[in-house]
Amino acid sequence: MKKYKLAIIGFGNVGQGLAKIIRDKNELLSKKFGIELSIVAVCDLYKGSIANSSGLDPEILLSDIEKYGDLKSTSAPITGWNAIEMIDNSGADILIELAFTDLKTGEPALSHVKRALNNGMHVSMTNKGPVALHFPELHKLASSKNVQIGIEGTVMSGTPSIHLGKGMLLAAGITKIQGILNGTTNYILGEMSTGADYEVALKKAQELGYAEADPTGDVEGHDTAAKVVILGNLLMDLSLTLDDIDRTGISHITNVDISNATKSNKYWKLIGSVQKRDTGFIASVKPEMVSSDHPLAFINGATNAITYSTELLGDITLIGPGAGGMETGYAVIEDILSIHRSAPAYREYRLNSQ
Numbered sequence: 001m002k003k004y005k006l007a008i009i010g011f012g013n014v015g016q017g018l019a020k021i022i023r024d025k026n027e028l029l030s031k032k033f034g035i036e037l038s039i040v041a042v043c044d045l046y047k048g049s050i051a052n053s054s055g056l057d058p059e060i061l062l063s064d065i066e067k068y069g070d071l072k073s074t075s076a077p078i079t080g081w082n083a084i085e086m087i088d089n090s091g092a093d094i095l096i097e098l099a100f101t102d103l104k105t106g107e108p109a110l111s112h113v114k115r116a117l118n119n120g121m122h123v124s125m126t127n128k129g130p131v132a133l134h135f136p137e138l139h140k141l142a143s144s145k146n147v148q149i150g151i152e153g154t155v156m157s158g159t160p161s162i163h164l165g166k167g168m169l170l171a172a173g174i175t176k177i178q179g180i181l182n183g184t185t186n187y188i189l190g191e192m193s194t195g196a197d198y199e200v201a202l203k204k205a206q207e208l209g210y211a212e213a214d215p216t217g218d219v220e221g222h223d224t225a226a227k228v229v230i231l232g233n234l235l236m237d238l239s240l241t242l243d244d245i246d247r248t249g250i251s252h253i254t255n256v257d258i259s260n261a262t263k264s265n266k267y268w269k270l271i272g273s274v275q276k277r278d279t280g281f282i283a284s285v286k287p288e289m290v291s292s293d294h295p296l297a298f299i300n301g302a303t304n305a306i307t308y309s310t311e312l313l314g315d316i317t318l319i320g321p322g323a324g325g326m327e328t329g330y331a332v333i334e335d336i337l338s339i340h341r342s343a344p345a346y347r348e349y350r351l352n353s354q
């Protein structure tokens, strides 16, 4: 049995979703993969910071959050570490970076991730900032330290868009990627089509844990643009920056626009896309009206869909959750499984269990 000690930065929707999965699925993970996940430290800017090298009980973390809204009275041998102190001292094998996304600087997540990699820790992050802005540098650092960076949760939450694209489709030659890549805006557009006001729909998306801490990132298309950058760079060998994306959000779309579309059997969708051209690429995020026979017409709520156009296989479409605490927490599990599978101990375990 391989035990992985996890240190978590940010205990919001995703952190709590991950804790629920660890609470409920550790036995299954140990049976199927020979791993045990132990949360040894949690550091949250507002909810408090606690650590225990023997492991923190996820059930207690969750019930304290439920009861008190924070971890400030949770009993633990160590309290009060800031993020860097936690990375340096917790003895964790994997840093889980789940703090707010900042698409201007990537900070403070960028510094957290660099510190962990420099300390020889693996990293799994759902935080899009460092990946959209600095992935090549982080990848190089991770390689030099012989550790891995998992980023599955940065695009389509736990729907394995990155693992599929990087793992299986790269050799098929991806020439275009297009899809609905933001749960919040798809949810809002769907609610508006049933008559809800924009503000009410946005508030519900926030309550459901889909929206960014600052939802401007969602509704103005910055979040989708970041995902287009991540996909284009990782899966199509491009060197995109956020400025390369021709971006329009959905905040100008009114209920009248939506009902006019519905009358002609059409649906508004925020679509992100990147396509290779002979002379470079074309990349955009914009709301489009799609007709009822379009494959994306009935992708509703926080569900997302992505189509990879490839040279060898034609189009491959993946549909699944695009946001949500548990759904994104599962992306971290996928990253950990990927880290585990690349370790020599896993190959031994597979051989012995055959």
Ligand SMILES: NC(=O)c1ccc[n+]([C@@H]2O[C@H](COP(=O)([O-])OP(=O)(O)OC[C@H]3O[C@@H](n4cnc5c(N)ncnc54)[C@H](O)[C@@H]3O)[C@@H](O)[C@H]2O)c1
Pocket: 009, 010, 011, 012, 013, 014, 015, 043, 044, 045, 046, 047, 083, 097, 098, 099, 100, 101, 108, 126, 127, 128, 153, 154, 155, 157, 209, 210, 211, 212, 213, 322, 323, 324, 325, 328
């Ligand atoms: N919620 C989703 O559906 C989803 C999906 C994919 C990716 N993400 C990304 O995952 C990350 C977490 O999302 P979330 O929904 O849990 O957000 P959230 O706002 O619910 O929680 C983030 C937590 O991080 C804490 N935090 C912020 N800055 C910190 C710092 N410097 N040090 C320690 N703690 C800090 C906050 O106090 C907060 O509790 C974000 O970067 C988001 O963009 C979220």
Ligand SMILES: N[C@@H](CCO)C(=O)O
Pocket: 153, 154, 155, 156, 157, 181, 182, 183, 184, 185, 210, 211, 212, 218, 223, 322, 323, 324
């Ligand atoms: N705010 C994002 C979270 C997932 O990246 C969304 O709504 O899609």
